[in-house]
Amino acid sequence: MDHQIILNKVVQCGLVPLFTHHDLELAKSVLDAAYDSGIRVFEYTNRHNNAFEVFKSLKIYAEKYPDLMLGIGTIFEVSDAKRFQNAGADFIISPAMVTDVAEFCQSRGIFYVPGCATVTEVYLGKKMGSSLIKIFPGNVLGPAFIKAVLSVIPDIKLMATGGVEPNEDNLKNWFKSGIHCVGMGSQLFDVKALEKGDFSGLKTNIEKSLSIIQNLRK
Secondary structure (H helix, E strand, O other), X not given: OXXXXXXXXXXXXXXXXXXXXXOHXXXXXXXXXXXXXXXXXXXXXXXXXXXXXXXXXXXXXXXXXXXXXEEEEOOOOHHHHHHXXXXXXXXXXXXXXXXXXXXXXXXXXXXXXOEEOOHXXXXXXXXXXXXXXXXXOHHHHHHHHHXXXXXXXXXXXXXXXXXXXXXXXXXXXXXXXXXXXXXXXXXXOOHHHHHOOOOHHHHHHHHHXXXXXXXXXX
């Protein structure tokens, strides 16, 4: 998929859920709930021994949503990037600035989002072809870091992950800093409730967050 199309959709959505679970059926239900709540960009994270098997099946399942982009996160190795690309990942995200993964993605035309925690890393990520940079860990760096980065690299798009909460005060601080989108994981997903089949809280959190982001952008 064209990189600009992916970037536009990520920025337009404003929120990328970050989810992982070893149970495929639960992952399918979470994906359904997220889509029904308005999500069009979804990150499944590579944090379980069977993550590849779950993602591969989830990607096939997600074909019923032609306008949904499903990517893979927590990628540190080129070998994993290759596997998940072959499984149909629309984009690849790392928690760090992994240069060999960046080079691989650049050579294959894959939309790659590195995780960066310094201005040097953000600049390197941009130089290696990434149009979107993940600021991580957000709870350590904070919105002030976003402002600082954009003051010297104003033409890069940034996504904050870690320390982002589904409430107005927190989201306002991030988006006022100039952030283009946010990633939310544990703050968005109550895993125990999901395992009991209760998806109402997830839908509420997503719908509330998307509404807040939309209003902040007015």
